[in-house]
Amino acid sequence: MPIHRRDFLKAALAVGGLSLCNAWAWGGQSEYAGRLVVIFLRGGLDGLFAFSPVADPRFAALRPTLARRVLDEGIALGRSGFAAHPVCAPLAELFHAGELAFAPCAGSIDISRSHFLAQDIFELGTGASKGASGFMSRAASELDGDQDTISFTSEVPLVFRGAVIPEVAQFGTSRYKLPSGRFLEALRQTHAGEPTGEALEQAISTEAAIAAALAEGGMERGADRGAAAAPAFARMARNMARVLRANPRFSLAFVDLGGVDTHANQQTLLERALTGLSEGIVAMRTELGDSEWRRTRVLVCSEFGRTVRENGTGGTDHGHGGLMLLAGGAVPGGRMLGSFNGLDDAHLNETRDLPVSLDWRDVLASSMKDCFAMDEAALNRIFPGRPGRPLQS
Amino acid sequence: MKKKFILFLRLCTVLLGLQALELAAASPALDRPMDEGQARNMLSRFGYGPTPRTLSATTGLTPRQYLMRAIDEASTLPAPVDVQAEKIAGEPLESIWARYGPGGSAVPPAETTAARMARQDLIVNYGLAQIEARLLIMANSDNPGHEALLSFWLNHFSVFVSKGRNRLLVGDYIHGLDEAIRADSFEALLRASFFHPAMQIYLDNEQSVSPDSRIGRRATSRGKRVGINENLARELLELHTLGVEGGYDQADVQALARIITGADVPRADETPEQLEKAGVVRRGYFQFDPRRHDFGGKRFLGVDFPPGQGLAEIDRALHLMATHPSTAAHISTKLAQRFLADEPPAEVVAAMVKAFRSSDGRISTTLLALFESPAFQASLGAPNKFKEPLDYVLSMARIVCEDQPITNSQALFKAISEMGQLPMRRTTPDGYGVQEKDWLSPVAMTKRIRFARDVAQGTVQFAGPPGAAEADRPSPEAQPGCRADPERIEKMLGATRAITRRSLIGLSVDEKSALLLASPEFMRR
Numbered sequence: 043m044p045i046h047r048r049d050f051l052k053a054a055l056a057v058g059g060l061s062l063c064n065a066w067a068w069g070g071q072s073e074y075a076g077r078l079v080v081i082f083l084r085g086g087l088d089g090l091f092a093f094s095p096v097a098d099p100r101f102a103a104l105r106p107t108l109a110r111r112v113l114d115e116g117i118a119l120g121r122s123g124f125a126a127h128p129v130c131a132p133l134a135e136l137f138h139a140g141e142l143a144f145a146p147c148a149g150s151i152d153i154s155r156s157h158f159l160a161q162d163i164f165e166l167g168t169g170a171s172k173g174a175s176g177f178m179s180r181a182a183s184e185l186d187g188d189q190d191t192i193s194f195t196s197e198v199p200l201v202f203r204g205a206v207i208p209e210v211a212q213f214g215t216s217r218y219k220l221p222s223g224r225f226l227e228a229l230r231q232t233h234a235g236e237p238t239g240e241a242l243e244q245a246i247s248t249e250a251a252i253a254a255a256l257a258e259g260g261m262e263r264g265a266d267r268g269a270a271a272a273p274a275f276a277r278m279a280r281n282m283a284r285v286l287r288a289n290p291r292f293s294l295a296f297v298d299l300g301g302v303d304t305h306a307n308q309q310t311l312l313e314r315a316l317t318g319l320s321e322g323i324v325a326m327r328t329e330l331g332d333s334e335w336r337r338t339r340v341l342v343c344s345e346f347g348r349t350v351r352e353n354g355t356g357g358t359d360h361g362h363g364g365l366m367l368l369a370g371g372a373v374p375g376g377r378m379l380g381s382f383n384g385l386d387d388a389h390l391n392e393t394r395d396l397p398v399s400l401d402w403r404d405v406l407a408s409s410m411k412d413c414f415a416m417d418e419a420a421l422n423r424i425f426p427g428r429p430g431r432p433l434q435s
Numbered sequence: 436m437k438k439k440f441i442l443f444l445r446l447c448t449v450l451l452g453l454q455a456l457e458l459a460a461a462s463p464a465l466d467r468p469m470d471e472g473q474a475r476n477m478l479s480r481f482g483y484g485p486t487p488r489t490l491s492a493t494t495g496l497t498p499r500q501y502l503m504r505a506i507d508e509a510s511t512l513p514a515p516v517d518v519q520a521e522k523i524a525g526e527p528l529e530s531i532w533a534r535y536g537p538g539g540s541a542v543p544p545a546e547t548t549a550a551r552m553a554r555q556d557l558i559v560n561y562g563l564a565q566i567e568a569r570l571l572i573m574a575n576s577d578n579p580g581h582e583a584l585l586s587f588w589l590n591h592f593s594v595f596v597s598k599g600r601n602r603l604l605v606g607d608y609i610h611g612l613d614e615a616i617r618a619d620s621f622e623a624l625l626r627a628s629f630f631h632p633a634m635q636i637y638l639d640n641e642q643s644v645s646p647d648s649r650i651g652r653r654a655t656s657r658g659k660r661v662g663i664n665e666n667l668a669r670e671l672l673e674l675h676t677l678g679v680e681g682g683y684d685q686a687d688v689q690a691l692a693r694i695i696t697g698a699d700v701p702r703a704d705e706t707p708e709q710l711e712k713a714g715v716v717r718r719g720y721f722q723f724d725p726r727r728h729d730f731g732g733k734r735f736l737g738v739d740f741p742p743g744q745g746l747a748e749i750d751r752a753l754h755l756m757a758t759h760p761s762t763a764a765h766i767s768t769k770l771a772q773r774f775l776a777d778e779p780p781a782e783v784v785a786a787m788v789k790a791f792r793s794s795d796g797r798i799s800t801t802l803l804a805l806f807e808s809p810a811f812q813a814s815l816g817a818p819n820k821f822k823e824p825l826d827y828v829l830s831m832a833r834i835v836c837e838d839q840p841i842t843n844s845q846a847l848f849k850a851i852s853e854m855g856q857l858p859m860r861r862t863t864p865d866g867y868g869v870q871e872k873d874w875l876s877p878v879a880m881t882k883r884i885r886f887a888r889d890v891a892q893g894t895v896q897f898a899g900p901p902g903a904a905e906a907d908r909p910s911p912e913a914q915p916g917c918r919a920d921p922e923r924i925e926k927m928l929g930a931t932r933a934i935t936r937r938s939l940i941g942l943s944v945d946e947k948s949a950l951l952l953a954s955p956e957f958m959r960r
Binding site (some may be wrong): 084085106107132150154155157158159171193196197198200203207209210211219220221224225226229232233234236237238241242244245246249268300303306319353354355356357359360392393410 | 679743878942950
């Protein structure tokens with residue numbers, strides 16, 4: 043009988059392994075290991091607006107209008123010197139409950155300020171800007187056969203491109219259901235062996251997964267179109283959580299969001315986007331329930347941060363280091379990850395942006411290690427050439 | 436004197452001869468008439484799919500003739516469609532502009548509630564109506580090569596319709612790029628895009644003000660914050676011209692952002708007299724306002740820009756970018772990806788780059804190098820590009836309607852919107868992707884299969900009135916044409932694979948049509 047990695051792991055843990063995110067370590071019912079959900083904010087989030095270094099005396103002067111609200115109404119995040127913007131209050135609560143950690147200076151060693159290059163670099167996870175497979179796709183091939191991956195997007199994002207097409211679930215398109223019977227069989231036949239055939243088979247599987255979530259407790263519906271981004275993401279996050287709860291086999295999930303590329307009118311735009319993000323993460327926690335939340339890690343990041351100084355149009359331009367959040371029932375929360383050396387020019391990147399003190403890939407790798415007990419060789423295949431700095435507070 | 440004149444004439448003859456030689460350098464690949472199979476694939480690859488009439492008109496044309504027609508001529512539409520497209524596009528922009536001030540920004544004094552609602556309604560819907568009209572033109576075009584080319588440039592110089600005043604301006608932007616295609620020059624296209632307020636608004640440049648300019652200093656003295664915004668400068672270099680690894684750095688982005696300060700859109704609060712006095716230069720709906728411009732010296736792409744130049748240095752910067760070697764490579768690669776293959780062979784791109792550079796960025800010369808390549812010739816026999824949603828929906832309407840007017844613009848709009856590729860609705864400035872990996876997904880398959888079935892069953896009507904929906908569709912007997920017929924679809928599709936023909940066995944007529952429309956063959960071009 044072949045020994046599955048999971049069985050081996052259970053044995054190893056029983057001997058005294060300590061893990062932060064394995065469900066069985068907490069006595070949960072799930073037979074599956076951990077789960078990693080990546081929320082990728084496309085557009086370059088201004089992390090300094092969401093979680094602000096209010097204790098730094100330069101902050102107010104660098105951002106005469108954008109700093110105002112957080113200076114007045116921000117919620118202090120322990121003794122980190124940072125405060126959460128009032129619209130991020132739900133995230134501050136998670137922080138205080140020890141279920142959320144943040145890294146103010148996360149990112150890539152590459153210093154590109156191009157949205158598209160920087161997004162590619164994140165999704166590829168090799169440090170290069172070109173490549174054939176994304177890190178989620180490579181991670182999927184390291185998982186046990188009964189663990190699956192799902193992308194809550196409309197198309198297959200680069201992060202999931204590679205050998206195997208993931209399942210893809212787009213909400214709000216229930217009108218588009220697959221046909222059944224002889225017509226579906228004829229379609230499967232004519233697409234067999236084609237790339238389109240593989241996508242069709244995954245579509246059939248996802249429909250079953252969503253049907254399972256529906257059977258368990260229904261999906262929230264509503265007019266996503268034209269609605270403000272914030273309530274739309276909160277609802278989407280609830281539905282994602284329902285699909286995940288009803289289908290524990292989904293071990294890697296990905297979703298992307300826009301609305302954070304704020305060159306102008308940032309206050310209004312970002313307050314709206316961050317409200318949605320905060321409510322969405324808390325909604326996921328509620329919908330997943332305690333035991334699923336314990337096996338889940340939610341990682342939020344963006345392709346880069348933005349300029350430390352606000353620009354002339356009430357916004358910020360493309361920068362370098364940015365905010366990364368890590369949330370979940372078993373994350374080492376309530377603390378800051380990576381270092382922050384203040385806002386004086388000497389400590390900035392090119393005297394305009396935050397530097398990067400923590401590589402995304404190190405956080406992703408350590409999360410995967412905790413969630414799936416992957417060994418170093420597997421992590422090197424997923425994230426070749428990552429710096430490999432351990433997490434520290 | 437006479438001798439000199441003769442010499443001059445001779446020189447002219449030689450020069451004209453040289454030019455004619457270059458234009459007409461006979462090439463077997465470019466000047467051999469296309470057979471029906473090649474014409475069919477050309478219409479799909481470089482167009483939105485064949486119809487009986489366009490197929491017979493294209494068969495016998497050479498690839499060169501097909502391309503020159505795409506560049507030189509606009510589409511001709513059946514009379515009822517022409518009228519309908521104009522009706523959908525609605526009131527001309529000039530009259531709205533005159534009535535409501537620049538971009539609808541001037542609210543008439545003492546406006547009644549009803550008038551206000553009518554005005555807001557008009558502005559909100561205006562941009563989407565221009566897109567709807569555009570889809571109608573694309574679907575019914577007798578010159579689909581032209582529409583494919585225009586779509587390419589609109590996507591390359593992508594703007595988002597629903598940002599502020601772009602709702603009003605997007606139709607004029609489409610028109611401007613359409614005109615520039617006829618100039619057959621990349622620089623003309625770049626200029627048409629840059630000197631249009633839709634691009635200025637989309638990438639925030641109309642808000643960018645040099646702190647040292649007159650308006651900048653005045654604002655600062657009143658305690659207002661103004662300054663430079665890098666958005667358009669960065670995307671000009673990264674997306675429109677040199678490409679992301681094209682050899683520029685952050686200092687170039689900042690220099691360009693300073694150079695293009697003053698590029699602006701009309702505002703409501705100044706009279707023409709005031710603008711003239713201030714030295715504002717108008718070009719259509721675009722204006723250059725020297726009071727916002729940074730007149731200091733700059734260094735951009737290794738070239739010194741002396742102080743005090745104003746608008747002239749914008750022309751100069753655009754010319755530098757348009758003729759930069761990296762731009763030739765960037766544009767050639769994008770054209771080859773859209774019109775040949777997701778990963779075009781390096782030697783094909785190299786030939787296009789050479790053609791682009793030797794012709795000062797002439798589009799026809801660049802594309803003829805593509806058409807001439809053995810890889811392109813071979814690919815006309817084996818369609819390999821996964822259709823983007825726009826290709827898929829429009830080619831379906833064309834194959835089903837067979838030259839009958841496609842009039843239900845809302846059906847096109849809705850389907851393309853749900854599949855995620857509505858023109859001018861891309862929020863990010865990179866434009867829609869053109870590769871299989873951008874569009875092939877499980878969700879996309881579900882949507883395409885559903886749509887094919889709706890079309891085959893007549894649930895979606897391409898020939899109904901513009902808004903013919905599922906609820907109020909006419910009975911099958913009363914349907915005005917555009918009824919899917921599996922035999923005619925198969926004939927227009929050309930070669931089908933044995934497995935597809937086998938899969939048709941035992942299906943109903945509607946299911947047969949749906950299967951063909953959702954087959955791997957029909958999903959590729």
